[in-house]
Amino acid sequence: MRSWHIPYTKEAFGELKIIFPAIEIIKSGSSDISNETQIQAKENNAGRTVPLVKGKNVSIVISGRKIILKLPKNELDIRFITSLRYSRWDKSNFCWIVPNYPGNIELIKEFFGERISTIEISETITIENKTGESRKINKNEMLIVEAANGRLQIYFAYDKLVSKKIKDFPYHKWNKNEKCWTIPYAEHYLAELQKFADDNKIKLIVEKPAVENRQIKRLSQRGDAGYRNCPEEYILKIREIQYSEKTLKTYQNAFEEFINYYREIDLKLIDEKMILEFMRYLVIERKVSESYQNQVINAIKFYYERVLKGERKTYLIDRPKKEKTLPTVLNEEEIKLLLNKTENLKHKAILMMAYSAGLRLGELINMKIKDIDSKRMQIRVEQAKGKKDRYTILSNKMLAILREYFVRYKPNEWLFEGEKGGQYSARSIQKVAKLSATKAGIKKNVGVHTLRHTFATHLLENGTDLRYIQSLLGHESSKTTEIYTHITTKGFDQIKNPLDQLDL
Template identity: 35%
Template sequence: MIKFRYSPKDNRFYLRFHYSKTFFSIAKSIPKGFFHSVDNDNAWSYPNDPNIIKQVLNAFAVHDIRILPREIPKQCEILGDFFKATRERNFSFRTTKTYYSHIFQLLVFTEKLPVNVKTSDLDKYLDHLVTDRGVKAASVRSARQAFIFYFREVRQQFTQLKFPRMMVGSKLPEVLSAEETKSIFNALPNRKHKMLLLISYSSGLRVSEVIHLKITDIDLKRNMIRVGQGKGKKDRYTILATSLVEELKEYLKVREYNLLLRQSYNEVRANPWLFPGSGNRPLHIRTAEAIFTNAAKKANIGKKVSFHSLRHAFATHLLELGTDLRMIQTLLGHASVRTTQIYTKVARSRLENIVSPLDRISAAKENIKLLPENKN
């Protein structure tokens, strides 16, 4: 086995292998290499230079070299083809980051370059995720998608790569009632924080969508909100509650005043974000989630909820009010109505109108008792 390891003592990479005339010849041909022979420990060392390291990796890739990916300089671009493919396909930052994480962790697990990975390595790694790390089915499915994309579509290394269908448990979201939702809003004295949650519920926005809203996305004349490049990189329009318009106008005045306390007038005018964070950036997603968590705690909400629960509540409450499912799908930006159909399972009004067959039998018994007895 060929091993390539970094030594922080002298800031050099060491290439070790059982003696082979072929390997020795290749190692010797790479510039700036130095041969070490101490106590039967033979190795070639190379400076911590990305160009040299890249030459070593390329030369020994066909011989199944073993590496520690975290040691390899980023300039070597061992996953350069992956990033090129995601740019060409215009993948979102989140998808790229998720796929990269799965693929990189696979390389860490196998200690291999992508070209040396085998389908058996994929199976072992996925099994490791389930049995050793106990990751959720959704994460395993995400890893599978990343491997299919990279090894089948990009590298065409495994052209027939498929995985057996996973049985994934279906969990219904815990839905906030109208009263619980209102109590969360009332628990927030800060106008900016309250408006953040109000707009998310009013329009059914994801947390990433609401923090990236710009002032120009709000159409106060039509009571509409434009969601730019939402999930799946799709633009859409959703509703803005009429009852929120005046309060939103007041918030915009307070927003400008607060920004002027720490920025110049020109800087405030150049800040496009409806919910500004530090500098000229939008509010951080973790800050938004913390705002909701603290508000739910103050409101004594016993259910297991998160910021996304406001979006669940928006859809469920609309359905309970009789809004067409297809229209809710459009407002939420779901690609398929099947995703939206989950709310039919939690909408209270749909369930309340269903009469249990036991109640019908019980009612029938009561009617029988009311009939006069037959004396004959």
Template identity: 40%
Template sequence: MEKPVVLFSKSHYKGKEILLVGFTHNSKLYEYLSKYDGIFWSKSLKSFYLPYSRLTTNDLFQYLRKEGYFIDYSALKSKLTSVKNIPLGKKVMLSQQIADKDEYKIESFTKWMAQKRYSENTINTYESMLRIFFRFHFPKSVNEISDSDVLRFNVDYIMANRFSYTYQNQMINAIKLFYRQQGNTTLIPENLERPKRSKKLPEVLSIEEVKSIIQNTINLKHKTLLSLLYSCGLRIGEALKLQIKEINFERRFMHIKSAKGSKDRYVPIPKQMIDLLINYLDSYKPSEFVFEGQNGGMYSAVSARQILKRSLRLSSISKQITLHTLRHSHATHLLENGTDLRFIQELLGHNNPKTTMIYTHVSTTSLDRIKNPFDDFDI
């Protein structure tokens, strides 16, 4: 029997923002969700719910994925910042069904991505998005969907729900890759156009704010993790996958393997970070990964986000910060200290120099040198 799709959405209940967890009736799923700590069943809402936060949403997502359930979290995606003069469509409801032959094709596609060494996160995201796409078009099957159907999906689902540029672009990526792999269909992947990118700058912390976060992280393991993310500009996935054997303490380098784009790189480690790592490894004695869970194995990203959230609260920093902000801040501070952009590109593992160029817009060093004529006014 096919497992039901679980729908995540936000709502308000008894004056608080909640995460609604919807699905077609299934006793096995009901029993499994009932065991999740902190979740409630509401007779009036006819749904499970729990207090909304990104941390609880991610944790519940992983809990459901362990048992192979598919989650439609599209309703939680960021809304468009401006919707003036944009045709929003008629908001078509999704079917709960996908044709059996399309189920098989999606499963084959995910296996193909796995053997091509796509990341687990990309595989899960594309699989989830393709299920949304084919539920929208049901009863049409893979070979019956055309370019014009994709246009209708963009207008009547993505635009009608005011989903973000990022979500739309990811969806196009998933559809293009899937149909390229299928071949000989009525939909031509090369005809699919991407949305115009909005030019948003990343949030960046000051050096003082980074110091405050690290100083307010008391636990040695937690302090070491946040310090490594900032001092070496790592993505959280790179830090969690890092193995002890991939650190050369004498040369003060680490070997980051199979990073984004399946790209390896060497990253220098500052001396103070080396001292912190040695202290941490001597104290915790992990066996394989630098950061491990209580029962061994790789430390979870959910736990890492909780660490940052706690440290932000203790530091009285109210900015919308993520673990990736530490990487952005590292790159910006390097640029402000005079590091050449080409070196920053290598350190961060960017394939395209345009990606690194974004930090020239965030850095305040060059802006501070501009003499404003208002400074000469006699007020």
């Protein structure tokens, strides 16, 4: 007879009783042994072979997305369990783990039948943070964590209704490391989840990013006597090929961070291996964005390829897949509140211009009086991103505000000038946007670019073709403009489901 053997001690027997509560002791030489341990089989109603085993010796725990099975070992049981997709043996807990897929628990109940001693449904899940601290989420709770990567991490005890709701959001994704669903961060998504939770009597808990996820700050020139400045020939080369001042500043800052990482080493002696080491530092320790990482690579390549006239190289480094996030937009009521709460005429004109023309912050600052064409009701945007000119639309209400603004403030060259003349500063304009949003009671993170995103979304909701929106925004690729189709939900009620067209 084939069997398992364990040490003949009280401790071993005690542990065995925990795993098999219904265990019986049969003395050696008993005539009952051979009959009780032989596993016979028959076919059930579904034609599946099931073992004929006496006694209730199968315990089941349903915990979230897992079904946990504890039972004595026999070949037919193992064959059945392994036939269930993605089932596995957990040797540390001495049990079988089966995914809680639709239909699995029914199959398990049918197979084991009267052998099932208990079926326990766990009403909670336990999650653990990076410090090892654990917390429980009850069945009627949903935890949403605003992650530092621009995603919402959603934790909940398994519920078909909640799972279905999350899968309705675009770019939803299962995070196997954190064991949670994630969706792009958007205020209206949070509001939608709050309404869903209220309707289904679920307690919604929203948490901000943990301090541990914050970035390490870059080295600063301030108070550092050994700080290494960008080489003069680097700056001259950028000016020589007529890159914009914004590009100059971006490249200069990025390259200075690089050369101060190796401040004791001659720039000409820094090799490819050292460059890759610095890039890993940015990703792993600084936790920089993918866009900043690309800026640094471009700044480094510019020095070695354009300034030193070296050969072109590609610097590759593994990095996490970029998460897709949706831009923040305001609804029409919020835009109305924002503008009405802006009492200063110049400030109102600035915000109205950003929204009504879909301008970037830099385009707003560089706008000149001559760029306003009131006859054609157009605005010329000169040397925008990528050194490209374009035209955008001029609103009648915007024109009326501009005329009132011209009479009162009398700008000379720039459309929006500071108190002492010259261009209005970027920081001041951003402060204006945030202050107006606060006065309007808008809790979203509002900046000038939010107004540009809102302009595009409202155009799309009003039926404007994507090609026109692409032209007005100055997007080089239509794929950039298509992001707004994932934000708007207007018109969903007009879409006819193809199933409804079938004669069933």
